[in-house]
Amino acid sequence: MAMSANIMNASQQPLLRAQGLNIEIAGRHVLEQIDLDLMRGEIVTIVGPNGSGKSTLLRALIGAIEPTSGHVRQASGLRIGYVPQRLHIDPTLPLTVRRFFNLPGRHSRQAIDDALARAGIEGRGETPMTGLSGGQFQRALMARALLDNPDVLMLDEASQGLDQTGTADFYRQIEEVRNTVGCAVLMVSHDLHVVMRAADRVICLNHHICCQGLPEAVSAAPEYRALFGSVDEEALALFRHDPHHHPHGGHEHHGAEFHQTEHDDAQ
Amino acid sequence: MLNDFMIRALFAGLGVVLAAAPLGCFVVWRRMAFFGAATAHAAVLGVALSLAMSISVFVGVLAISLLMAIMVTLLSNRGYAMDTLLGVMAHASLAFGLVAVSFVTDVRIDLMAYLFGDILAVGRSDLAIIWGGAGLVLLLTMWRWQALLLSTVSEDLAYAQGVNPQREALILTLSLAIVVAVAIKVVGVLLIAALLIIPAAAARLISRTPERMALGAAAIGAFSVAAGLWGSWHLDTPTGPTIVCAAAILFALLSVIARPLSARFAR
Structure with missing residues (x-):
């Protein structure tokens, strides 16, 4: 299926952009000052504790929730697979x-x-x-x-209910889709270890964006550790990230510096 | 041939059940059964007001039904459960309607005719209104079918794919009000909801796709109208209720026959 011309021509423009997004539900601040750009071909994972507003963020991005202030802009003709x-x-x-x-x-x-x-x-x-x-x-x-053939694939805890083989298939499929279809993937998950392995960028959300960046950087960030506890070395090895698979090198990455480890890709 | 009152009654009934069939399916799928009943109850107030103001009963009923539907939609954002709100609105408008009717002393009203309908008294102009309204509702539901169906399956999936489920719900509400307004003469206020729900519920037992369920509901509704007219002629019973009885008997028969089928499809 042909991709929308607008999207093809503007590959440097974000597919999806949230600016200053605030959402209040029944007087509670569910999301505060969210700024988020999603570029073609990147896999972004949102992690955060229960009730931190992860699903609300996805639903705001598809237009199911009207923001209290701020706005969401979708590239024209954007196809979302949700x-x-x-x-x-x-x-x-x-x-x-x-x-x-x-x-x-x-x-x-x-x-x-x-x-x-x-x-x-x-x-x-x-x-x-x-x-x-x-x-x-x-x-x-x-x-x-x-x-x-979506431009953006949005997954909200989509691997729940899958057995081990199913989960492995599932993440393999996501990477495959990104590589063949070239769509962006935005997913929410609790499944920290596996998800961080597949992500280009991790956003740690607790009503506001605590920190974001490469998986290794985020998992080392104090904000992340405050939410999830420190991550042991074995788990960190899982978060290895291959820069050659990274379609966009030029993101701003907040959070700590990270050091590329010399291990082989042992996945 | 339209001179024969039985023929006119048959065509009036067919018009109503054809429009009610797809609509009734949505009422069942979206668990709006009480919504149909509440809209119908509000119609009594519409009858009283249109008699007092000497306007067409069709217009008065349509206006009040729509007003009630919109009020329920607005109030439901204030934290009441839908069934509670509908209960308040339905019974309040029925009571206000009955009180209002008593004020219209200069017009002799046969309230029974509006509560139970009088399909045998359908005239040519009634037929035109019924088929006009039914045709409009059929066109609306066919035009919006895919979007309505997706919104019914999941509002979030609808939003993600550029369908506004709130607009679809409004179209459904509007169609419901039209069907109530045209059906009031045929089966009356108290039995309109039956013509929406019973054929659709019966068709569910023998359907594997939404389209087949809508067609099945239309066929079951049409058969009920024919059987009800025939039965009331031979048994000398009130026609509207006899039609509903025929539909209910069909539902019961199908429940017995289709049980092995549904067991086969269940997981």
Whole structure:
């Protein structure tokens, strides 16, 4: 599918930009002064404790929550593939996987069958959504989000309910998608170790952005340690980051300096 | 042939159930069953006001139904549960309607005709209003079908893909008010919600996609109208309630027959 001309021509422009974003819900400051740019091809992970506003931030970025002040700007014609934290489909709504994938745009039978095969749920097209297991459901949501060749893939704790193989597949798929489709990936996760391995940039969120930067830098930052405790050396080894896979070298990285370790990539 | 009152009744009933079928599916999927009933109850106030002001009952009912729907939507942001709000609004408007009717002393009102409908008294101009309203609702729901369906599955998925679920909900509310206004003559205030819900609920038992459920609801509704007219002719029973009884019997029969099917589809 052809990418929007606007987006192609303006590859240096952010796909998505939040400026001075404030969100108050029922008198509580859920998000304060969030500034965020998302560039094509980067994988950004948002980490933060429960109730720190991670999901709210994603929902504000897709336009589901009106900011109290500040604004969100999407590149024109931006296609977002969104995988929500959970999705309840009412049992009175008969919805096969294939029908769900055809919402809101229609896709060819072949395109859907291929997407299902890639997601590891081959031949499930005629299964009702409510008949999928938790892991299969999650895979189906992800496959649907990718079907439109999104410019941005947004994942809200999307690996929950997946078994170990499923989780590994899942992160492999994210990197693969970034490399082949070239979309940006913005994800929220609790799964610190695995997520930090795949991210180009980590944003540590606790109502405001505490710190952000390369995974190694963030995990060493005092703000991060204050939230998650210090990270042991073994875990740090997992956070190794390969600069050659980094599509944009020129980000500003807040937080501590980091030293590139000399270990082999042992993933 | 439209001179025959039974033929006119048949066409009036068919018009209502055809428009009510897709709408009733959304009412079931979105758990809005009580919303339909509340809109219908508010219609009594609409009848009283339009008689007092000598305007068309159709216009009065439409206006009051819409007003109630909008008030419920606005008030629901203030922290009351939806069912509580609908309960307050439905019964309040029914009570105010009944009181208001008693003030209109110079007009002899057969309130029973509005509570239970009088499909056998449908005239040519009523037929025009019913089919005009039903056609409009059918066009609206077909035009917005994909967006309505996606908004029903998940508001966040809708936002992410550029569909505004609030606008879709408004279209649904508007359609609901139109159907109530045109159906009041056919089945009356108390049974309108039945024509929305029962055919859709019955069709769920034999449907695997949303479209088939809507078509099934239309077929079950049409059969109920025909069976109800036939039954009331032979049994000398009130026609509106007999139509609803026919739909309910179909629902019961399908529940018994379709049980093995639904068990097969369940996980």
